[in-house]
Amino acid sequence: MLELKNLSKTYRTGDKALQNVTLTVPKGQVMALIGPSGAGKSTLIRCINRLVEPTSGSVILDGTDVTALGSGALRKMRRKMGMIFQQYALVERLTVMENVLSGRLGYVGFWRSYFRKYPQADVDEAFRLLDRVGLLAMADKRADELSGGQRQRVGIARALIQNPRLLLVDEPTASLDPKTSRQIMRLICELCAERDLAAVINIHDVALAQMFVERIVGLKAGELAFDGKPVEMTEDVLTNIYGEEDWHATIREVDDEDAEAEEPVA
Amino acid sequence: MSAVLLEDRLGTTWKKPPLISNPTLRWGLFIAAAVYLVLATASIDVNWSRVAEGLSRGWAFIASFFNPDFVSRGTDIRDGILESVIITVASTVVGILISIPIGLGAARNIAPLPVYLICRGIVALSRALNEIIVAILLVAIFGFGPLAGFLTLSFATIGFLAKLLAEDIEEMDKVQAEAIRATGSTWMQWINYGVQPQVMPRLIGLSMYRLDINFRESAVLGLVGAGGIGATLNTAFDRYEFDTAAAILLIIIVTVMVLEYLSGIIRAKVQ
Secondary structure (H helix, E strand, C coil): CEEEEEEEEECCCCCEEEEEEEEEECCCCEEEEECCCCCCHHHHHHHHCCCCCCCEEEEEECCEEHHHCCHHHHHHHHHCEEEECCCCCCCCCCEHHHHHHHHHCCCCCHHHHHCCCCCHHHHHHHHHHHHHCCCHHHCCCEHHHCCHHHHHHHHHHHHHCCCCCEEEEECCCCCCCHHHHHHHHHHHHHHHHHHCCEEEEECCCHHHHHHHCCEEEEEECCEEEEEECHHHCCHHHHHHHHCCCCCCCCCCCCCCCHHHHCCCCC | CCCCCHHHHCCCCCCCCCCCCCHHHHHHHHHHHHHHHHHHHHCCCCCHHHHHHHHHHHHHHHHHCCCCCCCCCHHHHHHHHHHHHHHHHHHHHHHHHHHHHHHHHCCCCCCCHHHHHHHHHHHHHHHHCCHHHHHHHHHHHHCCCHHHHHHHHHHHHHHHHHHHHHHHHHCCCHHHHHHHHHCCCCHHHHHHHHHHHHHHHHHHHHHHHHHHHHHHHHHHHHHHCCCCHHHHHHHHHHCCCHHHHHHHHHHHHHHHHHHHHHHHHHHHHHC
16 A cells, blocks of 8 residues: 655655665554664654655555645545654644644635634544544643653544554654553554554564564665564574664563553543 | 763763753853953943043933923923824824735745735834835935824834734644635635634734834934924923923823833733
8 A cells, every 4th residue: 555665765865764675564564663763663664645856766555656746636645644753743822623624624624724714524524533543632732731642542543533544653652651552552553453454663662662662664774674573583583783782671572561551542 | 972871871860961961062152152241341430430420310301200390391292192192093003004915925834935024024124124224215215204103103103013024924733725726715715704703802012012013113203303202392302391201201101101001901802
């Protein structure tokens, strides 16, 4: 469904952030992207929806070459790609509801969005999503009144109301405590399963990735360094991607006690 | 490169490195500043007999503040104030409306380079020309009266607000705006959802501040014939009616203080 072909990005500073990345993500697959800081994970995700323009190569979503689109068609294409950000990236001074509804901006005209007169179907869907992420009561609160975990849930609702085919998730848990991190990862993966969405998730926390996703791709200095199942993620692979360290504690034991211990979701 | 050894540093004193590391340049600047100060002070030429003469006139002016005359030119004062208020409000509103698109265009992070250069050019022009000079020019074109004052202050407001708005936009949180762009929004929607909420409190605060600047300026512009309370003030000075002038100045001071107080409350509320 998503295909990256020889994707490269060289920044104006000369940094080669991505070099010839070729990758296919099938429908409904949740894929984690790991790698050290500066390996090009954020760049890769932003090249897919062209918040960053790739230097060469192509991004193909459902048979359409995203890199070849003009600005109008690109906007239409972005509706199919929901994005979730590291620092939540909610517009702080807007209400929770406005933030969620802003996911519909690609579908409604300017004046409708300006006067916040969204179609009833959009408003209903926003309420449904807020209820799904457990924040229905917060709809009229300003985004900056929420806690980190709550904000990220709003960010998830905003991405989902776009009715996307693909989720681009940039470090969703980097600013969250360990428990909230797991809840957020679980929520994202559950929602992907419910809606048969593919997802590319940038993540620092290797153990967390192994816990939730079905495929891990490692990026090192802008190049693919690993592509496989979570169980294939060995200490050698980590050493190859990140460099020498004692990885023993990082890799999840097969019978992790947490797996059962934290079943209930808040 | 020799490594720094701890043993060598222990026991030695530590001083903050100077701001200018080159000692010749540092001392050169000190000496230049000192020489300038001495020469500048020496060049002041005070005519003490003239000062002695003027002191009594100055005192009469100050004394009239304890005895301001609001009544004998009451109608003139009222009309002048009303005209100033109209000039102030109209020029502030028009100035804000024009400065918003120019401010958007003058923000490097959202405007393409040609638009940026044009808008920055307008801002620079507006800021380079002092209000008094613009007013003299516009009085020459449009004649005496409030129209020249209104146009002058609108023009000055554009330079002030557009520049500060553009700087606020340039300092906004990029990620919030990026998130809105990622939803597939149009440019206008992006400004409305991603940029406007971030800069709105500042814009309101600056507008209030500009309202109070414009009121003060409208008093000064009257001195060059651009209408408003300044014209009344000018007439009072010309007739040596210091008590009326004092009354006008007191009104201006009180009005500015009230505006300042109000703008403080509003700014605190919109955060």
